[in-house]
Amino acid sequence: MTKNVSITEFNELSTDEKAWYLWHGAAFLHVYEKDKYRINLFHLNNYYIELWYHIEGNQVETIRAFTSTELLAPFLENINIDCVLH
DSSP, rough: OOOOOOOHHHSSSSSSHHHHHHHOOOOEEEEEEEETTTEEEEEEEEEEEEEEEEETTTTEEEEEEOOOOGGHHHHTOOOOOOOHHH
């Protein structure tokens, strides 16, 4: 079981520490690709987390937490719900 960290605490962690929380407590929600990045969306506690992975460089570029629903727009644009509509 992971410690509940606030969004402020999460954003102050190192990249390795942020990744640990993602793998050990966050719920994976969605992924999409843009340019040379694979952008993953997670949910932890009461906030969302983006993990930006550089495909060609084979490395995590950034991990950031947010609560703004406006930042969810790129993910929502890439979700296909056709299977639930038919």
